Amino acid sequence: MILTVNKMENLKIGIVVADNDEYKPLADIIENGNFENYSFLKRIGHKFYIETENGRAEVVSILSGIGKVNATAAAMHLVDIGCNCLLNFGLSGGISGVRRNDLCFTDRFLEHDFDLSGIGYKPCEKPSQKYIYDANKELLNIAKSVIPNAKIGTAVSGDKFICDAKTRDFFKEEFNAMSCDMETAAIAYIADFSDVPLLCLRRISDDAGDDALETYREMNTSGETVLADYIIEIIKAIIESYNYEK
Secondary structure, three states, X not given: OOEOOOOOOOEEEEEEEOOHHHHHHHHHHHOOOOEEEEEEOOEEEEEEEEEEOOEEEEEEEEEOOOOHHHHHHHHHHHHHOOOOEEEEEEXXXXXXXXXXXXXXXXXXXXXXXXXXXXXXOOOOOOOOOOOOXXXXXXXXXXXXXXXXXXXXXXXXXXXXXXXXHHHHHHXXXXXXXXXXXXXXXXXXXXXXXXXXXXXXXEEEEEOOOOOHHHHHHHHHOOOOOHHHHHHHHHHHHHHHHEOOOO
C-alpha cells in the first residue's frame, strides 16, 4: 500500500483543527517533544517532526478557528507552504448509522448551507464546479489499517451548529449523511482544487438533535486524547506507506 502524491519529495503533512478544546490534546502531545511554535493569521500552531524506522515527516498543525472560512484559509495556507497531505480531526454530530463516541472517516463531503435550488440547482450544488468532494482512497485505506472498526460515510458541513431533529433528518434523507460538522467540506474543496490528498477523522459527540449542545459540550471539554492519539498513529502509518523515491 503506497501513498502517492503529485510530487515525490520529502513528506510534509498539514493538520487543520477548528476548536481550542479539540486541539489541546494534540498540542500536549507535541509539546512533550521537539517543536517550533507556528502562527498563521494570528492563529496558533506547531511545527514538528515524526519519524519511524522507514521515514520522516515534517508536520505543521494549525488551530484554524471554527467554521468554513477559517478552515479554508488554514488549509490553503498549508498547501501554499508545500504540504502534500492534509489531515483534519474533530467532533461531529451524528446523522445516521452512527452513535455517540463512534470514530468515523469521511469519504464524501458536501456544503449543506450552500443552496441555489431556487434557481434550479440541486441542494449544495455549485455552478461549474464539484459539489460532492471525495476523500483520498489511499489515505482512507491507510487510516482504516490503524482504526479498522471506524465507520465511513458522507459528511455535510455548514456554518451552523445542528441541534434539531428536523434538520438532521433532512440531511439523512437528502444526502444519506453520516455526520455533520462546520469545516470538513471546505477543507475538502481546497484539497480537491489543489490535488492534495485529504483525510478527515471525526468522533461523534451528539445526535444533532435537541440535546446536541449539552452532549457536545460534555465531550468537547472532557480532555480525552483519543483523536490526537489516533492522528499520530495515522501519520506514522502514512510515513510507512509513502514512496520517497524522487
